[in-house]
Amino acid sequence: MSFHAHDHRDCIADGIAAAERYCAERRLHFTPVRRRVLEMLLGGHTSLRAYEILDRLRAEGLGSQPPVAYRALDFLVMHGFAHRVERLNAFIACSHADSRHAPAFLICRACNRVVEAESDPQAGELGRAARRAGFVIERTVREAEGLCPDCACAA
Amino acid sequence: MSFHAHDHRDCIADGIAAAERYCAERRLHFTPVRRRVLEMLLGGHTSLRAYEILDRLRAEGLGSQPPVAYRALDFLVMHGFAHRVERLNAFIACSHADSRHAPAFLICRACNRVVEAESDPQAGELGRAARRAGFVIERTVREAEGLCPDCACAA
DNA sequence: GTTTATACGTGATAGTATAACATCGCAAGA
DNA sequence: TCTTGCGATGTTATACTATCACGTATAAAC
Numbered sequence: 415m416s417f418h419a420h421d422h423r424d425c426i427a428d429g430i431a432a433a434e435r436y437c438a439e440r441r442l443h444f445t446p447v448r449r450r451v452l453e454m455l456l457g458g459h460t461s462l463r464a465y466e467i468l469d470r471l472r473a474e475g476l477g478s479q480p481p482v483a484y485r486a487l488d489f490l491v492m493h494g495f496a497h498r499v500e501r502l503n504a505f506i507a508c509s510h511a512d513s514r515h516a517p518a519f520l521i522c523r524a525c526n527r528v529v530e531a532e533s534d535p536q537a538g539e540l541g542r543a544a545r546r547a548g549f550v551i552e553r554t555v556r557e558a559e560g561l562c563p564d565c566a567c568a569a
Numbered sequence: 570m571s572f573h574a575h576d577h578r579d580c581i582a583d584g585i586a587a588a589e590r591y592c593a594e595r596r597l598h599f600t601p602v603r604r605r606v607l608e609m610l611l612g613g614h615t616s617l618r619a620y621e622i623l624d625r626l627r628a629e630g631l632g633s634q635p636p637v638a639y640r641a642l643d644f645l646v647m648h649g650f651a652h653r654v655e656r657l658n659a660f661i662a663c664s665h666a667d668s669r670h671a672p673a674f675l676i677c678r679a680c681n682r683v684v685e686a687e688s689d690p691q692a693g694e695l696g697r698a699a700r701r702a703g704f705v706i707e708r709t710v711r712e713a714e715g716l717c718p719d720c721a722c723a724a
Numbered sequence: 725g726t727t728t729a730t731a732c733g734t735g736a737t738a739g740t741a742t743a744a745c746a747t748c749g750c751a752a753g754a
Numbered sequence: 755t756c757t758t759g760c761g762a763t764g765t766t767a768t769a770c771t772a773t774c775a776c777g778t779a780t781a782a783a784c
Binding site for chain 4: 596
């Protein structure tokens with residue numbers, strides 16, 4: 415996944431299918447709200463904020479109070495279908511439907527697109543600093559803000 | 570700076586002195602509110618949230634409304650005396666009073682101490698992904714959450 | 725001294741997130 | 755079948771984070 419165009423319907427269908435499989439295997443409930451929120455996140459390569467999601471759920475009669483959205487997002491994040499983008503206080507569908515990983519994000523401040531790269535939690539300066547300090551890493555946040563190729567050219 | 574004990578009064582005095590020098594050189598106003606907020610941040614190796622800072626300012630008669638705290642924090646962050654920790658929505662004094670740099674943080678989820686390491690914005694998986702994608706990095710967020718040596722042993 | 729730019733005071737409001745408790749529905753076990 | 759327990763949802767309220775807008779004060783520049 416990069417900043418290039420592609421047939422986006424596949425992203426949605428594949429993402430939903432993967433989540434269905436995963437939940438079926440583990441006897442998890444892939445409920446209507448959870449499915450719908452994942453569809454929304456898969457629907458674009460920009461992140462969505464919790465209240466944008468809530469507004470859409472409300473419009474569809476799937477829930478009207480903040481906890482509805484946050485619970486669905488918690489579920490999706492916990493099981494790796496979505497990630498939280500700390501820098502934006504927002505959420506985005508996972509691009510690597512496979513296993514657990516430490517996501518890294520490139521965030522375009524002009525067009526708001528976000529692309530995900532994988533990273534090793536123990537790698538880089540964080541890993542080095544942790545080993546030096548005797549620190550046990552459980553989770554990492556790696557996000558870069560800047561300009562995507564399209565917006566950099568336009569600038 | 571690491572998770573080890575040290576004489577902490579020096580941290581505060583040195584940090585304030587450096588900020589004074591920097592501001593004097595550039596004709597910036599190191600006002601009472603700004604100084605006091607920096608002292609608070611230097612006063613511990615945990616991060617402080619904006620409203621904790623605001624509460625203390627209020628108690629000292631230095632301002633009672635959110636913008637007072639946020640303006641001071643904006644100033645300190647802009648000039649590199651403090652950093653924002655995205656993962657915590659909080660702020661911490663800069664440990665490297667020197668020049669501009671891309672901070673990386675190790676955040677202990679048990680004792681809330683935070684230590685800062687330096688990093689190269691273009692390094693690591695973010696840098697690689699950016700070069701591959703043609704993405705121009707302007708700012709990076711690198712934060713690891715986990716257990717510091719003390720808390721890892723205690724666990 | 726006047727001008728100008730910067731900082732501060734203040735009230736209002738926007739945006740993000742969780743606590744707490746009630747209800748519902750389904751599935752495992754008596 | 756019953757009931758018991760668990761996970762999910764509904765709902766109210768509230769906590770926490772951040773900014774806007776506008777007026778005033780202060781200090782440096784001219």
